[in-house]
Amino acid sequence: MKRTIFNSQLLPWLLLAPQLAITFIFFLWPAAQAIRQSFLRQDAFGIRTTFVGFENFQRLLNSPEYLNSLQVTAVFAVSVTLLSMGFALILAVAVDRMIRSSRIYTTALVWPYAVAPAVAGILWWFIFNPTVGIMPYVLGQLGYNWNHISNPGDAMTLVVIASAWKQISYNFLFFLAGLQAIPNSLREAAAIDGAGPVRRFFDITFPLLSPTTFFLLVVNIVYAMFDTFAVIDTTTRGGPAQATNILVYKVYFDGFVGQNMGSSAAQSVFLMLIVTVLTVIQFRFIEKKVAY
């Protein structure tokens, strides 16, 4: 790389200014605002604002609704991650074995990633619509009465499927690249060493994929927790009875619909902490623990 020496201090700062400005105005400033707001409370008419210290946080941790949302988020994130990674791995293993048609399949499997989350949500909402959808019809034939509008379990299943479906493409690409980086001779050596196909997968392939798997684990949890707002909003809107009200959706709902800015801000601060922890875990571990 070429190094440039600047004669004055001014020019480098000027060149950095646009990036710094964007970071400051769109990231740091709103984050600071959220933190400030989380210590304040407004009265019902928005006339008086008072400083309440950690009361917003205290109330959250004592609120059954918030604790429920935490639990819902955990179930949701774990389900989406397992489902999307599991399916992606199966597809990647299948495509990795193909020789001639793998490119066509890869291209086809990547398409869902280009679909906007809101569109994905609507798509699955139609497929599972209790009145006009195909899946409730099929399930009805099998004796199951699907209704995600009134049944919390069905609602959760719907948002999990819609969210996981969109993420499969992304996971698939990374798993496929990971699989193709494993030298074939390792699997051949294992075959000669008396390991059958299943054993080869669990003894050789899967451990060697662990860096990819761990990276995807963090990315998928982050995705499920923060990027699935549109899916929830277009399908269940957090319902029924809070069954799919994940943390991100609750921040929006309490703040913009319920107009409780203080509580919404405190929830945002919790989310910031969660993201920070996930990021630290990712950077700490990805190079140490999982490398072989």
Add this chain to the structure above:
Amino acid sequence: MASITLHNLGKLYAGGSRAVGDVNLDIADGEFIVLVGPSGCGKSTLLRMVAGLEEISEGEVRIGDRVVNKLEPAERDIAMVFQNYALYPHMSVRQNLAYGLKNRGTPKAEIERRVNEAAEILQIGPFLDRKPRALSGGQRQRVAMGRAIVREPAAFLFDEPLSNLDAKLRVAMRLEIKQLQKRLATTSIYVTHDQLEAMTLADRLVVLNGGKVEQIGTPLEVYRRPASAFVAGFIGSPAMNLIDSRAVPHLPGTAHAGMVGIRPEDLTLAPDGPIEMQVLAIEELGAQRLVHGTTGGEKLTIALPPEGSIPDSLRLSYRPDALHLFDRKTGKRIN
């Protein structure tokens, strides 16, 4: 331990292209066979067919008294050493060695004993608890060998195991492999493109070209009486001179041959010799001196002792029995 028989062995790919054809070979129990040839000659395909990593499209492979065509690699009782070693990177050396035994349900104490024994033979005891990435190239090579010998298989298959090592280490490991194989007396098939490796290791050589066997014989037989012009040019360093007989019409007894072969070390300086050579370049190798030039428009190389000065034009002589004559069309030996 077992003999291996290849009978009319051939490999056809789906597109109809042929990688290997009509290979017949009887390998005695404990014999060290080297498959040698240029890249793309089918030697690795042949080895992989014996290993069971490549499907057999024609003929038969027999290990011991079993036809193994339809058997999985694991059921053939063979062990293979790969070019890139193929050590399992996430397992320690000990686990690498034990993996094949573990899969076969060998008792723990027995695994322990065999791993320690192999570690001692190969002097890798101090590294048993390290991961492969913490080892040097030569040490990895030993571990790969160790993984083969702990299994005590009927045969070892080597797929260019030394080509990832530097030149000095390669010579040392070559000798070790030879000694190890002598000591264990396990039937071995070894694939290489390096004719020197082939000559030094083999009990018998199989020279392959274009998927066909050109010659099978002991290293000295192949060196002294190459069966074809291809073998003549491939085995031996510096390579044998192959001259169109029309360029040397005055040599007795060569008229009916298309090509005349003579090894650089079989040519000697003689003031009244029948061959005249124009010198183009001289290579000093220390122990000998290679003189490159032309005769009658054909390239010629001679190996001389490194003494005296070389004039621009030389006259050369040879022993009559040092001439190798080959047919112009088929390349087959005719004398």
